[in-house]
Amino acid sequence: MSTTTVAHHDDHAEHPTGIMRWLTTTNHKDIGTMYLTFSLIMFLVGGAMILGIRAELFKPGLQLMNPDFFNQLIGVHALIMIFAALMPAATGFANWMIPLQIGAPDMALPRLNNWGFWLLPPSAILLTLPFTLALFGIGDGALATGWTFYPPLSIQGGIGVDFAIFAVHLLGISSVLGSINVIVTIFNMRAPGMTLMKMPMFVWGWLITAFLLIATIPVLAGAVTMLLTDRHFGTHFFDAAGGGDPIMFQHLFWFFGHPEVYILLLPVWGFIPQILETFSRKPMYGYKAQVYSLWGIGALSVVVWAHHFFTAGMPVPALLYFMYSTMAISLPLAVLFFCWIKTMWRGSMSFETPMLFAVGWIILFGIGGLTGLVLADVAADAQYHNSYFVVAHFHYTLFAGGIMGIMAGTYYWLPKMTGHMYSEKLGKLHFWLTAISFNMTFIPQFFLGLAGMPRRIPDYALQFAEFNMISSIAAFTLGLSQLLFVYNIISCARGGKKATDKVWEGAQGLEWTLPSPPPYHSFTEQPVIK
Amino acid sequence: MALIEESKVDESRVEKLENLTTKEQLDLKNKKLVRKLLWLVVGSLLFAFALVPLYDVLCTLTGLNGKTQNSAALMSKAKVDNTRWVNVQFTSNVMPGLGWNFYPKQASIRLHPGQIETVLFVAKNTTNEVVIGQAVPSITPGIASANFKKIECFCFVRQSLNPGEEKEMPLRFFVSPELPKDVTDMTLSYSFFPAVNESK
Numbered sequence: 207m208s209t210t211t212v213a214h215h216d217d218h219a220e221h222p223t224g225i226m227r228w229l230t231t232t233n234h235k236d237i238g239t240m241y242l243t244f245s246l247i248m249f250l251v252g253g254a255m256i257l258g259i260r261a262e263l264f265k266p267g268l269q270l271m272n273p274d275f276f277n278q279l280i281g282v283h284a285l286i287m288i289f290a291a292l293m294p295a296a297t298g299f300a301n302w303m304i305p306l307q308i309g310a311p312d313m314a315l316p317r318l319n320n321w322g323f324w325l326l327p328p329s330a331i332l333l334t335l336p337f338t339l340a341l342f343g344i345g346d347g348a349l350a351t352g353w354t355f356y357p358p359l360s361i362q363g364g365i366g367v368d369f370a371i372f373a374v375h376l377l378g379i380s381s382v383l384g385s386i387n388v389i390v391t392i393f394n395m396r397a398p399g400m401t402l403m404k405m406p407m408f409v410w411g412w413l414i415t416a417f418l419l420i421a422t423i424p425v426l427a428g429a430v431t432m433l434l435t436d437r438h439f440g441t442h443f444f445d446a447a448g449g450g451d452p453i454m455f456q457h458l459f460w461f462f463g464h465p466e467v468y469i470l471l472l473p474v475w476g477f478i479p480q481i482l483e484t485f486s487r488k489p490m491y492g493y494k495a496q497v498y499s500l501w502g503i504g505a506l507s508v509v510v511w512a513h514h515f516f517t518a519g520m521p522v523p524a525l526l527y528f529m530y531s532t533m534a535i536s537l538p539l540a541v542l543f544f545c546w547i548k549t550m551w552r553g554s555m556s557f558e559t560p561m562l563f564a565v566g567w568i569i570l571f572g573i574g575g576l577t578g579l580v581l582a583d584v585a586a587d588a589q590y591h592n593s594y595f596v597v598a599h600f601h602y603t604l605f606a607g608g609i610m611g612i613m614a615g616t617y618y619w620l621p622k623m624t625g626h627m628y629s630e631k632l633g634k635l636h637f638w639l640t641a642i643s644f645n646m647t648f649i650p651q652f653f654l655g656l657a658g659m660p661r662r663i664p665d666y667a668l669q670f671a672e673f674n675m676i677s678s679i680a681a682f683t684l685g686l687s688q689l690l691f692v693y694n695i696i697s698c699a700r701g702g703k704k705a706t707d708k709v710w711e712g713a714q715g716l717e718w719t720l721p722s723p724p725p726y727h728s729f730t731e732q733p734v735i736k
Numbered sequence: 737m738a739l740i741e742e743s744k745v746d747e748s749r750v751e752k753l754e755n756l757t758t759k760e761q762l763d764l765k766n767k768k769l770v771r772k773l774l775w776l777v778v779g780s781l782l783f784a785f786a787l788v789p790l791y792d793v794l795c796t797l798t799g800l801n802g803k804t805q806n807s808a809a810l811m812s813k814a815k816v817d818n819t820r821w822v823n824v825q826f827t828s829n830v831m832p833g834l835g836w837n838f839y840p841k842q843a844s845i846r847l848h849p850g851q852i853e854t855v856l857f858v859a860k861n862t863t864n865e866v867v868i869g870q871a872v873p874s875i876t877p878g879i880a881s882a883n884f885k886k887i888e889c890f891c892f893v894r895q896s897l898n899p900g901e902e903k904e905m906p907l908r909f910f911v912s913p914e915l916p917k918d919v920t921d922m923t924l925s926y927s928f929f930p931a932v933n934e935s936k
Contacts, residue, residue, distance in 0.1 A: 314766045361830075386773045394765050420773060421780050428784025440932075443788060446872045447831070447929030454791045458784060521878050 221726070229324075233726060234301045237590075239623070241298030241324050242616075243683060245291050246692065247608070248330060252286035253685050255279045260681040263674050266666050277350035278366065282333055284353035285370065288331035288470065289377045290330050292604070295612045296473040297384045298413050301367030302623060303477075306404045306724065309397030309733045314390040318590045319543040322383040329376035334428035336366040353661055354459060355429075357444040357452045361436050368437070371430045392416075396448030397716070399735035403497070406715050408492065408498050411476025414504040418465045418472070421508065426462035429455060453518055460511035468507040470604060472500060474611030475542060478564050480545055480715065481618050485561035486553025487712035492545035499538035499545075506535045516584050517591045532582040539575060543568070551610045558710070561616030567606060567640045574602030577652070592662075595655025599646040605644060611638070615692065620698055621705035625723035628698035632690055639687035646680030749815040784793060793896065795852065816850035817913040824911065826855065829927040835863035836897065836930050841904070844884045851885075857890065857905045861897035868931040876923045883912040894931045 221227050222238075228240060258279050262270045263549055263553050271279075304562045313319050316507055333348070340347040348372035351360045360367050392413050396405070405413075410444070432443040433455070442448025444455045483490040491494070512520060512528040520528075546568055549579040590596060613636075650673035652699065655661075666674065705722040720728050824847065826840035841856040861867050871891035875881035886892075890905035897903060911922075 308918040314762075315770065382777055386770055386777075389773060390766050390769045393769060394762060420776050424777055424781035425787075428781055431789075432785075442932060445929075446927065447870050449934045451791070451795070454788065457791065458787060461787075519876070519878060544860065 218286070224292075230320070232312075232320050233723065234305050234313045234316070234319065235623075237319050237323050238298045238300075238302030238312075241294045241301060241326075243416050244323075244330075245295035245298060246695070247429055247591060248290035248294070250292055250688070250692070251330075253688065254281050255283040255286070257682060259283070259680040260411050262664055263666070264678040265675070266668055266671050267427070268665055273664045274350055275347060277352070277662065278337070278348040280662055281338075281349045281370075282350045283347070285333055285373070285676055286330070287604070288353065289374070290326065291334070292411070292470050292608050292612070293377075293381060293577040294659040295609075296412075296415070296470070297381070299408070299473065299477070299612075299615055299619070300384070300388055303619065303717060304391055304409055304412060305395070306720065306728065307370055307409055307715055308392065308395065308400055309716050309729050309735070310391060310395035311385050311727065311729050311732070314395055315387045318383050319387055320636060322380045322387065325380040325541065329373040329380070332369045332373035332376065334370050336364075339365075348365070354463070355433060356459075357433065357436070357455050360433055360500055361444065361476045368434065371434050374430050375427060378427045381419050385419040388412055388416040389420075393602045397729070397732045397735050403494070404735060406475055406476075407479050407493070407496060408473065408476035410500055410685045411472040411474070414500050415469050418469050418504055418507065422462040422465045423468075425458060429458035429462070432458075437622065449612060453515075456515045456518060457512065460514045461508070463514065464511040465507045467603065468599075470608050471611075472504065474567075474608060474615070475500065477568060477615050477618070478611060479546060479559050481614055482549045483604050483714060484618070484710045484712045485558060485564070486550045486555050488549070488553045488715070490545070491551075494542070495516055495541055496545050499541045502538035503535055503542075506531065506538070510535065513582055513587075517588045523624050527586045529582055543572065543575075554712075558617075559628075559637055560614045560618035561632060561635060562637045563617065563701050566637065567610050567664070569645070570602055570606030570610065570641070574599060574604075575680035577602060592660055593655035594651045594659045594661055598651035598655060598660050601648050601651075605648075610640065610644075613637075616691075616695070617653060618710075619717075620695065620727075621709045622717060622720075622722050622724070624701035625721075626698050626700075627629060628694050628702065632694045636687060636690040637696065639690070643687060645682035647677050650674070650677045650680075746809070751789050759928055773853065780816050784899065790901045815913070816916060817850050818848050820917075820920075821846055822849055822911050822915065825921065825923045826857075827923060827925045828857065831923065831927055831929045834869050834930045835867060836861055836928060840926075849911045849913065849915050852887065852908065852910045854906050854908045857907065858884065858902065859897060859905060859928070860902040861900060864899040866896060866898055869928045870894050870931045871928050874925045874927070876925070877919065880911075880915060880919045880922045883915040883919075884922065885912055891926065 221233070222230060227234065231237060231240075234485055238244065239666075256279070258271070260277065262268070262276055282528045336348040339345050345365040348366040349355075349360075349363065349364060351363055355370070379645070380459060392405070392409055432441065435441040436443050436450075442450040444450045446452065479490045479496060504583045510528060510532045512524065516525060516528070550565075557565070577595070581590055581596065581599060603608060617628065617633055648672055654673050654677075657670065659666055707721050709711045709722060710718075716729075716733060717724075719733070762902060825845055826842070828838050828840055829852040830836050830838050837858075837860040839858055842860055845853055847853050847861070873886075873889075873891050875884050886907065886909045888906060888908040890907065893901070895905065
């Protein structure tokens with residue numbers, strides 16, 4: 207791993223211009239910007255796909271697409287949103303903010319960092335290319351198994367599955383490289399005097415995320431590799447006829463898949479308290495309790511995976527174990543919720559856009575967490591499993607808990623990154639449109655699930671028609687509202703009111719001691735923390 | 737001689753470390769940590785593949801997934817437990833790609849634990865080719881699977897059927913008297929797969 211580039215780059219602040227700047231850059235701010243831009247683009251691509259789904263579900267019956275294409279859209283939507291939108295967004299913030307928050311001149315492994323990013327566009331192409339190939343009569347389209355790749359369906363599937371497997375390999379390598387970089391940066395590059403327990407919460411959240419990624423992504427890589435050899439090289443890992451077991455894939459997949467949920471959320475749990483303390487103008491409540499809770503959740507997240515397939519069949523003691531351990535996660539999570547609320551308690555609060563998103567985030571993510579508790583109950587899960595209740599639940603955790611959190615972070619740090627203030631008016635409008643249409647999209651889905659509507663099916667019984675129509679209309683509103691977000695970001699990057707160095711009156715932390723935007727090379731002399 | 741040379745090398749190394757700038761020291765530190773983390777990555781990749789045999793061991797031990805012993809059990813030496821009955825139901829599936837009809841001749845059987853019984857399954861090849869199939873058994877509830885003992889079963893080996901051939905295939909079994917007291921019903925399901933080359 208070439209780390210000598212740190213020295214090389216310090217010699218001159220000049221960088222190549224045009225496309226070569228972005229292709230060859232090893233600067234953490236440039237790479238962070240590329241991650242965030244890529245994430246925003248893929249967020250729109252994944253969103254467009256799901257609007258196709260919602261359009262089909264607008265009315266009962268098949269109107270717009272055949273069921274196979276419907277299945278492809280669902281699986282690729284999930285893979286894109288998780289691996290190409292949420293994860294790169296978190297990594298983008300990590301690149302931008304971790305060096306600034308710990309007072310480091312750059313990430314520890316800048317060339318690796320560049321490589322980590324440039325693996326992403328090819329994998330996004332691998333994921334979506336089969337759609338285009340199918341138009342020319344090559345193959346039968348993208349992966350149609352849902353993002354979970356369950357065999358035997360994924361073994362019988364077409365070339366889309368192979369494309370998705372290779373995309374997952376690339377995405378996995380990219381996030382493992384990113385994680386190694388984050389851990390090395392945090393352990394070796396902190397400013398003198400910044401002990402671990404003085405680190406900003408975002409840095410803590412990312413440190414745990416990075417360890418989870420290193421522990422679980424290789425398991426996913428192994429599982430999809432077994433799938434690949436089952437498909438093409440005559441092995442029978444998941445084929446019962448050859449002595450394998452399809453259920454084993456579910457164990458392998460969710461051994462990765464459940465920690466993945468926390469991989470997506472931990473960085474957000476890191477910076478939300480920072481936003482709360484900024485706009486409550488008082489220090490974060492329970493710093494230590496939050497750090498220990500983050501570790502607790504990180505540790506528990508790798509031992510609860512089988513609650514994703516209670517209905518696949520398990521001995522009763524195993525069911526009980528996975529139920530209780532899953533429910534145990536709500537204890538440290540409750541500690542976090544109390545700390546977040548107590549941070550705001552009797553604060554001198556103001557509601558700029560980042561704070562609006564953060565407060566809305568607490569409520570909506572709370573709903574996601576509570577409905578998860580219902581699903582963790584083995585007896586209740588038998589009814590909810592694979593229904594729209596599950597879909598609504600994980601969108602409350604991943605759209606509200608993940609993406610709305612990322613939006614809060616975007617508005618919070620955008621003035622720092624660009625040097626300009628975004629339009630507060632448009633930001634607030636974006637928040638209210640997003641929050642309302644999000645709830646209108648997914649609250650009906652809770653009830654659809656309770657009434658028995660299964661997920662991943664392009665057609666439905668007539669009694670589900672009204673709620674699906676409401677959900678579809680709201681989903682289109684939600685999707686179109688995001689154009690405001692894109693417009694606000696672009697216009698903020700191009701100009702606008704100059705942002706001050708501190709940007710927010712109550713902002714805490716090293717990143718706010720730098721000018722807005724920070725110079726290309728910052729903290730070449732490390733600050734000393736008292 | 738060798739000793740002297742070694743000490744020389746050591747000295748020059750010490751000298752080098754002292755001459756290193758802070759940046760170079762950091763590079764060394766980073767490289768060390770990266771190496772450790774890469775071992776962690778390799779470790780979890782190996783763990784993924786280690787889970788395959790571990791999973792099999794766990795399933796056989798606990799009856800997770802209703803996997804039964806796929807080899808002949810010894811004849812029952814245990815006494816027949818006349819104090820209770822067990823109801824064993826039979827179901828069958830034919831997996832895609834196998835052009836067979838396959839069904840149990842009787843839907844269920846009532847027996848005492850320890851009592852040896854024979855039931856017949858019927859398979860018919862409806863295609864005009866020779867087809868080889870492999871039956872895979874599964875027991876529900878999984879907790880009882882270790883107590884279902886097969887003495888003779890068509891599932892131990894592959895079955896070959898000529899075009900249009902119909903065959904009665906016997907299963908000779910008993911339920912071990914160690915069956916947990918609360919299990920009164922169990923279901924034996926057979927899925928017939930197109931045979932594949934075993935490579936695992």
